[in-house]
Amino acid sequence: MAAKKIRVHIENAHHKPELFRITQERWDAACARHRRLASRLNASIGWNGDILDDALKQAEIVIGVPARRERLTERAPRLKWLHATSAGVDSYLPLDWLPRRLAFTNNRGAHGVKAEQYLRMAFTLLHTRMPEIIANQRAHRWQELFSPSIAGKTALIIGLGDLGQGAARAARQLGLEVIGVSRSGKKVPHADEVHRITALDRLLPRADFVVMAVPLTPETRNLLDRARLDLMKPTAGVINIARAPVADYDALRDKLARGELAGAVLDVMDPEPLPPESPLWDTPNLVITPHISCDDGEHYIDITLDLWFENLARFLKGKPLRNRVDPRRGY
């Protein structure tokens, strides 16, 4: 007789965009790609908690963080592993609901390819003075705004996880000087220098582009504050693909309106959707994109499940899981 199957529950939320949903079809396709591992699973798929409480009674693994997370120890007595289908887990902080015995993993690794492509666009968009050119088009104004080659400019990338390293690859390929900043200061590929976060204030004046790619935690909230924005060159630009609260958008708006920064490309807002009445929409030299920088619009779940199956192989062998969230750091 076969070994007892492992119960996996997949929890979806209807309010999320379609590409983030683990449908039966996508799950079956992933199981077909990982046939041997998948044969050991017995999976259920739920939507907005419809079968959650029943499923939790048996589940050893849950994919997708449920909206109701209280008393997980009692409600999910066999649960060993909870996997978030996003890289950022800031919306689940603080992690006081997380039972100590439970491994909590995030979706790091699913975003780097798209982040790299978005950053190639964002760097060249700022460098080519597209924010002004877009405004000129709107005003039916032909104004020859030339720009030199981008090679040799300097990108300061704050946060060197999956997103930050994607940004570093994009910067390197454009011939930029790449300065990275991280908690550890450890070297990563494609960065010419890496510094600890404590060096930030003396690095900001060197940057032509500042890229925010940090997880949102109590430590990174308002990291790029008004005083730090004031350390940047007036010809420099800001790119945020992390979370909105890591930068002071009011200060950024003031500086853009006064021409004290050349431009900004912001993919993240607080709240999202950004309300129509927000003054950010019309801020000069600001390009707003609707949180689309790092998610593959066709294959997000395929990529996500492939990463999860790799981790499942470790789980089944009793090896430490990758991408475990450290409850103290919050990412």
Added chain:
Amino acid sequence: MAAKKIRVHIENAHHKPELFRITQERWDAACARHRRLASRLNASIGWNGDILDDALKQAEIVIGVPARRERLTERAPRLKWLHATSAGVDSYLPLDWLPRRLAFTNNRGAHGVKAEQYLRMAFTLLHTRMPEIIANQRAHRWQELFSPSIAGKTALIIGLGDLGQGAARAARQLGLEVIGVSRSGKKVPHADEVHRITALDRLLPRADFVVMAVPLTPETRNLLDRARLDLMKPTAGVINIARAPVADYDALRDKLARGELAGAVLDVMDPEPLPPESPLWDTPNLVITPHISCDDGEHYIDITLDLWFENLARFLKGKPLRNRVDPRRGY
């Protein structure tokens, strides 16, 4: 005694943007970079014909095509070489004013680096649905328009000179399949396939991006006409960094307005500056840039003169000049 110096006249036009002017300072800097060659020259710099007729009496070389070009054989009896500081010479066609004995060269090679950078932006801008996102920002509308990875899409690059090969490098680096089209059909680096222009109609349906990078000649005028635009996929986009008349902009506007093409990025217009009343400004999913795609805003003349000095070395050794314009082809 030193050999007799070669008389060079540099002809500038005040109406051109500053970056295209060969000022005394830029000329001196170039001479300092090419000291040995420069020591053999005796140069004059004129503006809008102010000293042209006197200078032509002695000049063996002229840099910059004069506005008045009639009777050059008589007016410039010693002239052997005329160099255009632009790559496109379409504004000087037909070349019936060009004395047969005169070598006429263009500025091919000065534009590839910027073209490559612009194309990286243009490809990702179209792929990331930025035309829609820009319109949404204007309307204060948050709409999550996701896109998959750009890798594996297909770029069809029409014209494989300096600009087209820059486009091919950009496309290759983004992981695109690169199809090139040229008069000769000869292989170039970074193109997966190269075809003769006669194959265009059967290539257009394969393209996700069509890049126009041909010189404007009687043969290329209206090359991307309404019938050819109709051969493109409705999800595809058009990029024009060549000259406006190589594509039918009325047809393009109709197709964009009806949603029969996904988007376009046009850097060239006819006339330039594009008049404020042009309907192109407000065409949906169209991004207009003001002829800035291929000219380095800081170093255009430095690059131009470095290329010219390389050619001067050939001239002095009696070798055939590079970048000679073929009067029959018109480029």
